[in-house]
Amino acid sequence: MIRRSASKAPGDGRGQAAVLTDAGLERIQGAWPAHLESVRRVVLANLGDLPLAEFARALDAIAAEETSHGPARRRAAG
Structure with a gap:
């Protein structure tokens, strides 16, 4: 259903793109x-x-927070 791309993931290049x-x-x-x-x-x-x-504004704020900190923050906090 997904395949690994030959190119590196954006950012620092440590990951793979799917x-x-x-x-x-x-x-x-x-x-x-x-x-x-x-x-x-x-x-x-x-x-x-x-x-x-109002609900949409709250979801936008959640998405902006996720985008600014990325998944590494979730792993470190959990």
Whole structure:
């Protein structure tokens, strides 16, 4: 479903880049309906009266934090 790329991962070059294969893409596309239903049931149904724009801003802040610190921070903290 994924294959290792011949090129090094961006950044310091210590890792490898992964490439999604056609079979991997098909698997993701097949899982999408169940995933969407799960997000609606578990997340969106529990937001109550919280405006979606406010929720989206919170998700943007989470994504920005993840992008700025990367996965190495999670491993070090855990």
